Amino acid sequence: LYGYPPNVTSKDCPNDFPVSNTSQAEFITALVSFPSQEIDKAVRVVLHSTDNDPLATACIRYLVGRGTDADIQRYVEARISGAGEVGWTPLHVAAESGLRNRIEVLLCQGAEIDRRAANGQTALHIAATHGNTAVVETLLRWRPALNVKDEQGRTPAQLAMRFDST
Helix, strand or coil, rough: CCCCCCCCHHHHHCCCCCCCCCCCCHHHHHHHHHHCHHHHHHHHHHHHHCCCCHHHHHHHHHHHHCHHHHHHHHHHHHHHCEEEEHCCCHHHHHHHHHHHHHHHHHHCCCCCCCCCCCCCHHHHHHHHCCCCCCHHHHCCCCCCCCCCCCCCCCCHHHHHHHHHCC
16 A cells, blocks of 8 residues: 555555545545655646646645645646736635645744735635635634735625625
């Protein structure tokens, strides 16, 4: 089994699902439990060689906050016209993806909790929009500015109420 010591066999890991029964994106998503530099490198190769959006999204979710943010930015800019102008940080991506552990790591590493994207939204705006209460709670523990308004004059609380999400 890739990522395990050589003496580990599939019978030693009965809860692991066989690759043949899953999509490539689900496989990449499962790799988050076994991070390593070798897997990071392989996932970056997949990210830059795929045209499959769900697979690319899984790769980005795996890579965010793992020192590969330049790879993510390069992929997004190559695939989406004007993406470089969006201004999302890895913290925005983690908030949108519901990756609470990644959010904690990014903030511990010095990510700016109130960093605004081009549209004025912070990670808290993103989490509120997506109705992810657990992510909102994680971000709130880091004491973000609560009254920051995006370009349309909306605070995270207003977005949460508007979308009836949290």
